[in-house]
Amino acid sequence: MVISLNPMANASSKRIASANETALKNLELGLLIVNSLSPLLRFFLSLVTSRSFIPRKFVIFLHVVLVGGSIVTWRWFKTVGTPSRAGSGVRVGADLGGKGVIELGWDLIYMTWICTLGSAILGDWVWWLSLLIPAFASYKLFSTIRPILAMFLPGIFGPKNPQAQAQQQQAQGNAAATGGEDRPESKRQAKLKARMERGDKRVQQVQVQRNR
Incomplete structure (x- = not known):
């Protein structure tokens, strides 16, 4: 969406731009806090308990993949959610509070935060919760394409009766x-x-x- 640079700019576009700016600031702060607090908690608990400070290789792999995915998602949010100039006007960014792929991106970030802090406090078993991410993504994808499948296979994907x-x-x-x-x-x-x-x-x- 492109709006002209004048005081009568669309109120909805201004609301989206303001909400996106707040969401990106909170996201950046959350990424900094979670990824700084997690190793500190691990180190402290390794001193007072018998838990090892360094997790297993598989947990390290999951941590790197999901944290890397969260950072990539944050950069993508910043790209699509920040207003940019478009000729004589301003192109309003996508609504970061929307549904679809953006919603899945937030789910990835929040679940990564939960697993990162949860594993530092409770143990590495918390990373099993990361399996909810592909499960939920598959469900959302199926819900999106089911009407299309029902057109070609109504007996399987259509109404029950x-x-x-x-x-x-x-x-x-x-x-x-x-x-x-x-x-x-x-x-x-x-x-x-x-x-x-x-x-x-x-x-x-x-x-x-x-x-x-």
Whole structure:
């Protein structure tokens, strides 16, 4: 989105630019605090407990990969979320509070922070929580492409029973159109109907009086 440089700039664009600036500052501060505090906590706990200061190689690998991914995501957020000049106007950055890929980027950063600090305090087993990142990403990706898959494979990715669902909606619409006349009869009405079928004279007399 490109806006002109004048006092009447779009209020929504200004709000997005301000929110992005705040989010990027908090993100930079969070990256600094988490990655500085984690080794300090590990060192302190290695002195007071039997835990080793240096984690296992696999944990180091996960830490490097996820922290590196967080830094790359931060740089990408800074690129797409910062306003830039575009000719005679300003190109407003993408909303960093949006959904889709941006939301997955935040999930990666937050889960990395949780695993980094959690493993420093509780132990290296906390890094198993990092498996939630690809699991959630796969779920979001499937939710995004499911409507497309349903177009080609409706029997697998479509509604469970579209015919039954359509019939139910049609029945509800008919009931609403007739003012609720299709509602099931009450127990009293069912008993009176049964008596009439058996030829109960009292019920027949009441029915005759109503007809009059």
